[in-house]
Amino acid sequence: MAVTAVLGSLLGIGEAPSAIFAWPFVGQYDLSAVALQLDISGVLRLAFLPILLTLFLMSLLDTLGTLMGVGAAGGMLDEKGDFPEIEKPMMVDAAACMFSGLVGTSTSGAYIESATGIREGARSDWRR
DSSP states (O other): OHHHHHHHHHTTSSOOOSOSOOOSOOSOOOOTTTTTOOOHHHHTSGGGHHHHHHHHHHHHHHHHHHHHHHHHHTTOSOTTSOOTTTHHHHHHHHHHHHHHHHHTSOOOOOOTTHHHHHHTTOOOOTTO
């Protein structure tokens, strides 16, 4: 990366950095350019169906796999290997994905890195 940066700067393709560290956003952060800018009629076209199905399946299977992995690591699975009341964390993940899409950010969701914390003893009283 350093060689490419120096070479780009010498060839006039890129600019040399003005500082070693910088804040990513200066001034007020504003999401109004992307928040709630929905193109529903564009998404409902038949040509967009494969993309919708891909995004849906990716999100569903990613969350399902993560919950099962984290549930196994935390001892949350029942005797049959099922995650009891899995609809609750799935609904939370779905709501988080919809909200992040509405405000124009990348989707958020359950992450498998949680298994590391669980293995170290971090748990909540989820069975209330």
